[in-house]
Amino acid sequence: xxxxxxxxxxxxxxxxxxxxxxxxxxxxxxxxxxxxxxxxxxxxxxxxxxxxxxxxxxxxxxxxxxxxxxxxxxxxxxxxxxxxxxxxxxxxxxxxxxxxxxxxxxxxxxxxxxxxxxxxxxxxxxxxxxxxxxxxxxxxxxxxxxxxxxxxxxxxxxxxxxxxxxxxxxxxxxxxxxxxxxxxxxxxxxxxxxxxxxxxxxxxxxxxxxxxxxxxxxxxxxxxxxxxxxxxxxxxxxxxxxxxxxxxxxxxxxxxxxxxxxxxxxxxxxxxxxxxxxxxxxxxxxxxxxxxxxxxxxxxxxxxxxxxxxxxxxxxxxxxxxxxxxxxxxxxxxxxxxxxxxxxxxxxxxxxxxxxxxxxxxxxxxxxxxxxxxxxxxxxxxxxxxxxxxxxxxxxxxxxxxxxxxxxxxxxxxxxxxxxxxxxxxxxxxxxxxxxxxxxxxxxxxxxxxxxxxxxxxxxxxxxxxxxxxxxxxxxxxxxxx
Numbered sequence: 001x002x003x004x005x006x007x008x009x010x011x012x013x014x015x016x017x018x019x020x021x022x023x024x025x026x027x028x029x030x031x032x033x034x035x036x037x038x039x040x041x042x043x044x045x046x047x048x049x050x051x052x053x054x055x056x057x058x059x060x061x062x063x064x065x066x067x068x069x070x071x072x073x074x075x076x077x078x079x080x081x082x083x084x085x086x087x088x089x090x091x092x093x094x095x096x097x098x099x100x101x102x103x104x105x106x107x108x109x110x111x112x113x114x115x116x117x118x119x120x121x122x123x124x125x126x127x128x129x130x131x132x133x134x135x136x137x138x139x140x141x142x143x144x145x146x147x148x149x150x151x152x153x154x155x156x157x158x159x160x161x162x163x164x165x166x167x168x169x170x171x172x173x174x175x176x177x178x179x180x181x182x183x184x185x186x187x188x189x190x191x192x193x194x195x196x197x198x199x200x201x202x203x204x205x206x207x208x209x210x211x212x213x214x215x216x217x218x219x220x221x222x223x224x225x226x227x228x229x230x231x232x233x234x235x236x237x238x239x240x241x242x243x244x245x246x247x248x249x250x251x252x253x254x255x256x257x258x259x260x261x262x263x264x265x266x267x268x269x270x271x272x273x274x275x276x277x278x279x280x281x282x283x284x285x286x287x288x289x290x291x292x293x294x295x296x297x298x299x300x301x302x303x304x305x306x307x308x309x310x311x312x313x314x315x316x317x318x319x320x321x322x323x324x325x326x327x328x329x330x331x332x333x334x335x336x337x338x339x340x341x342x343x344x345x346x347x348x349x350x351x352x353x354x355x356x357x358x359x360x361x362x363x364x365x366x367x368x369x370x371x372x373x374x375x376x377x378x379x380x381x382x383x384x385x386x387x388x389x390x391x392x393x394x395x396x397x398x399x400x401x402x403x404x405x406x407x408x409x410x411x412x413x414x415x416x417x418x419x420x421x422x423x424x425x426x427x428x429x430x431x432x433x434x435x436x437x438x439x440x441x442x443x444x445x446x447x448x449x450x451x452x453x454x455x456x457x458x459x460x461x462x463x464x465x466x467x468x469x470x471x472x473x474x475x476x477x478x479x480x481x482x
Contacts, residue, residue, distance in 0.1 A: 003101065003464055007471040009126060011096075011103075011464075013119040017075075018094040018111065024076040024145040026090065027051050031075065034122070034139055043125060050152035055137040057125055066133035066482055067161035070443070071121040074143035074150075074167065074432065077111035078253055078456045083208070083260065085458070104461035112462035113455040114143065117166025120471050124478070132478040136160050143167075143432055144255060144456075147395050150432035153439045162406045162481060163440065164474070165433050165447035169217065169455060171466035172418065175447035176407060177426035178434055179216065179364040180371060182394025183254060184378040186359040188319055188387045190352055191312035199244055199266040202304040205233065205279060207250075209296035212259030214456040215346035215362055216429025219257070220339075222329055224290045224297060226250050226261035227347045227359075231323030233282050233299060234263060238320075241275055243267045245316045246307035251349035254362045255429075256456045258348060266307050276301050311357075318387050319357055323347060326361065326381055331374050334366065334426075341428040343370035345378065364428060366397050398434035398445070400426065406444035406481075413480055417473055448473075 004011055022030045031051035038045035044056040053075075059066060079089040085107035095106035104110055121137045124130065136158045140149030168175045207226040227250040237243065243265045250261025267275060283299035290297050311319075328347045334340040343365035350359050361378050365371035375391055382389035401407075407424070414422045433445045450470045451463035 004468050006475075007123070007468045009123040010116070010119045010467060010471055013122045014112070014115055015096050017115055017119065018096055021090050022075055022077050022111065023079040023089050024142045027076050027141045031139070031141065034075070037122065038125070041125065046157070048152060048157070050149050051141045052149045052152060053139040054157055055125060057135040057137075059134040060131050063131060063133045068134040068136060068159060069132070069478060069481060070136045070138055070158050070160035070163040071124065072138040072140065072163055072165050072432065072436070073114045073117035073121060074140045075115070075118055076142055076144050077113065077115060078109050078144050078256065080252065080256060080456060080458055081108040082458045098464070101464050102461045103464055105458070107458055109456065109458060110460040110462060112452045112460065113169065114167045116452070116462055116467060117449050120166055120474060123471065124475070130475055130478070133481065135478075140432060144253070147430065147432055147435050150435040151395070153436060155439045158440065160443060163433070163436065163443050163445040164477070165431060165445060166449050167431060168427070168447045168449040169452040171451045171463070171470060172420045173423050173425055173448065174407070174410060175427050175431065176424055177366065177400040178398045178431040179366045179428050180368070180395055180397035180434060181362065181364040181430050182371065182375060183392040184361040184363060184375060184389055185392060186322060186361065186382045186387060186389040188315055188322070188357040188359070190354070190356050191315045192309045193312050195244060195266045195307055195310050198268055200306055201267050201269045201272050202306040203265045203267055203272065203275065204262060204302045204304045205230065205265065206260070206262045206300045206302070207233070207297070208260040208300070209298040210257075210259035210294045211296070212257045212457050213454070214429060215255050215257050215344075215348065216364055217427065217455060219330060219344045219346065219428060220341050222293055223257055224286070224294045225328045225347050226258045227350050228323050228326070228328050229286060230261040230263055231320050233279065234320050235324050236282065237275065237278065240278065241267065241271045244310035246310040247352070248319060248357070249351055251360075253456065254346070254348045254360055256348065257346060261350070264304060264307060266310055315357065318385050321385055322359060322381060322387070323350070326378060327374070332370060337426050340366070340426050342366055343374050344428065345374055364430065366426060366428070368397070395430055396434040396437070398431060398437060401444065404444045406446050409481055410446055410477060413477055414473060417476060418469070
């Protein structure tokens with residue numbers, strides 16, 4: 001790959017951080033590494049209780065009177081892998097494999113979201129030949145699981161007039177607004193009983209092969225949700241055959257569309273073959289429904305041990321009913337910004353503990369009213385079914401400041417440097433800018449970055465020529481901002 005010349009250091013730093021585990025909630029080792037990186041270069045550095053790191057570098061000669069610029073990105077990553085992978089995200093390094101113009105991992109997420117943006121900031125700090133104003137590099141933590149790092153930022157930690165968020169995944173696109181969001185946690189009492197006589201065969205039904213993806217950036221693709229598909233299968237199955245449910249799990253992350261769900265059943269031996277034939281019919285039906293967006297969808301049935309205990313009927317009915325009835329995916333689209341999803345939700349995770357089955361619902365909207373409306377619907381559905389639900393503290397939307405000096409300068413420069421016309425857009429994902437506005441109400445913000453596809457999935461990859469282009473542009477923008 002010969003396209004990387006100026007961004008060679010960016011890729012070197014990315015390789016280095018790929019050796020360090022950085023799953024959300026487990027970023028301390030990488031945070032400490034970045035602190036040491038700053039100390040090795042005699043830069044002012046601080047680390048807070050959330051493991052956020054702030055590095056400050058004085059302006060280069062002649063740029064002392066320019067406004068301070070914040071470069072911001074998050075150091076954590078979504079840790080997803082293929083079902084065949086044995087990768088351990090707590091200790092194994094992430095592979096960096098170059099395939100033509102693309103960089104990808106080996107059966108896991110790559111972590112270019114948002115590691116590549118962080119490494120661009122590190123490369124800027126490492127280069128003493130660049131012309132730039134005073135810089136404040138802000139590396140935040142746990143963005144992928146609730147933006148906890150950005151939430152912990154206090155007034156005064158950074159003070160720049162401009163903030164460049166390096167967490168956008170389409171080259172030539174500038175993001176100026178993002179959705180807010182919250183979670184709804186549905187808790188279904190986990191009532192169990194002994195398996196009834198006559199239910200003397202065990203079956204496992206697995207929905208898999210879905211593409212999944214980022215529940216903000218890729219929700220517009222209307223991909224299948226394995227939790228809801230499995231609930232639909234179980235509901236239809238129960239109309240023809242008796243079964244008891246002993247387990248239901250699906251999804252792993254609040255911001256990833258679930259691509260695999262598994263249920264274990266106790267059934268009557270005489271019904272096994274008929275159930276297998278019926279599931280094969282459902283598989284064909286759902287493959288037709290999702291042919292365009294999820295061509296790899298499969299629904300399989302395997303024999304297993306007969307479970308000793310199963311869910312009580314009330315628990316099973318509440319679980320299947322909630323997943324069947326709840327909205328999932330796109331709820332509404334923007335009336336003012338073309339092709340922008342305004343409000344959506346994701347039936348993200350179903351899991352059990354010793355007392356309850358929980359359903360984690362992730363709700364997003366760029367409209368406060370839209371967010372409140374869909375959240376209330378999710379809560380009201382739980383109440384109607386006689387189970388409890390609660391809303392967690394959310395994160396605010398980042399509202400568009402049309403015509404800001406930062407936007408004007410960034411776009412003017414981009415048009416001079418690139419033959420491709422830039423686009424200005426809002427994004428249905430949450431960005432930390434919404435939260436950072438709380439500590440930086442007067443700071444103008446914009447987001448951009450290199451092209452990354454398949455974020456939050458094992459298919460994640462980063463386009464190397466775009467890394468080069470964006471890094472060159474970033475250096476020039478720091479030189480030109482005033």
